[in-house]
Amino acid sequence: MTEAPPTPPRRSDATRAAILRAARERFAAEGYDRATIRAIAADARIDPSMVMRYYGSKEGLFAAAAEFDLRLPDLTEVPPARLGETLVRHFLHRWEGDETLAALLRTASTNPGAAERVRGIFADQLGAMVGRFGNDPATTGKRAGLVASQILGLAFTRYIVRLPPMVDMTPEELVAWVGPTLQRYLTGRSGD
Amino acid sequence: MTEAPPTPPRRSDATRAAILRAARERFAAEGYDRATIRAIAADARIDPSMVMRYYGSKEGLFAAAAEFDLRLPDLTEVPPARLGETLVRHFLHRWEGDETLAALLRTASTNPGAAERVRGIFADQLGAMVGRFGNDPATTGKRAGLVASQILGLAFTRYIVRLPPMVDMTPEELVAWVGPTLQRYLTGRSGD
DNA sequence: ATGAAGTGTCAACAACTGTTGGCATACGGT
């Protein structure tokens, strides 16, 4: 798996990476439209034309920068009653350190392609996870959607809109409040 | 209160209203950046320069178009155990018919001013409502924030990202699932 | 009828955008 690469690392790889890093920051902070190629190139200390050469277009750059994996943990070892709690903790930890999702959310608000990508991420990755539990298959889609609604609402209020109470609460407070919600969406029944 | 206006209605009022209607539609559908003044003016069948004359600037137009009131109902008559259910029903009904909030959410993702406005709406209007119940005042801010996180997550997944399960669920299904969540955020305790 | 204010159109501006092609330099295998 991890053999020596057949082609030696090129000198431009560093530039490529610098562009990608700057792009993620700008996209996360300003969204797709306001993040200009010129600003990204300036952050990466290279010429705007290099961005085009390496990523083809702004859309290509965004596609490369918005690669995002929820990295859902293996939940088969978790006691079924603690699934919600575990999920919230995972998401909070996953997002505090990676601004890719903020970029994706900011852009998904106005860019159909990014919205499609968010749909894919949460339908596929979350849907697959929910389906792994023995729920009625007819409800797994809805359960995944509901989990996504609370998770994305958490992300939206805490990282995008920055609603003060949601920003100030500690991760453990959020786990204590939001965990039971996800738990009910995952294993509970409609109507409580 | 509702006397005859001291100044008779001007002829331009119709134009003003047409601009505002077109602006709300465009802002809701495309967000602040992608909604151009030229497109809005074309929708309203007037010249772009009229927009400037009547609203000063694009920001001024947005400020006028993004006026939004949650119109929270009087909840003092509602049985305390049905608060969550009532709230979800109200929000769904409030949003299906008014695209202003979609415009606000789309724009809040990238525009600091719009984000500030969303913060104000949900902190003030929701906070005031939550505070009206006899909870520990120390928790009212957090409770309002949590309610906002689930409500905005619902709006974000159903109206912005259009996550299929969230779009397909009927209002009553959503009430049955999300209602208990709000109920717990409002009157329950952390940790369930 | 007259003049001022209201209402609208047209053309243009300056700034900024993504994108392109040409040209210089540095690298790496021969």
Next chain:
DNA sequence: ACCGTATGCCAACAGTTGTTGACACTTCAT
């Protein structure tokens, strides 16, 4: 040492954007 290729910068393009000012027509009180 040589040459093709990789890497980088510069200048410019065509299109779009918010915004402005000049000019024409209408309304309406005097």
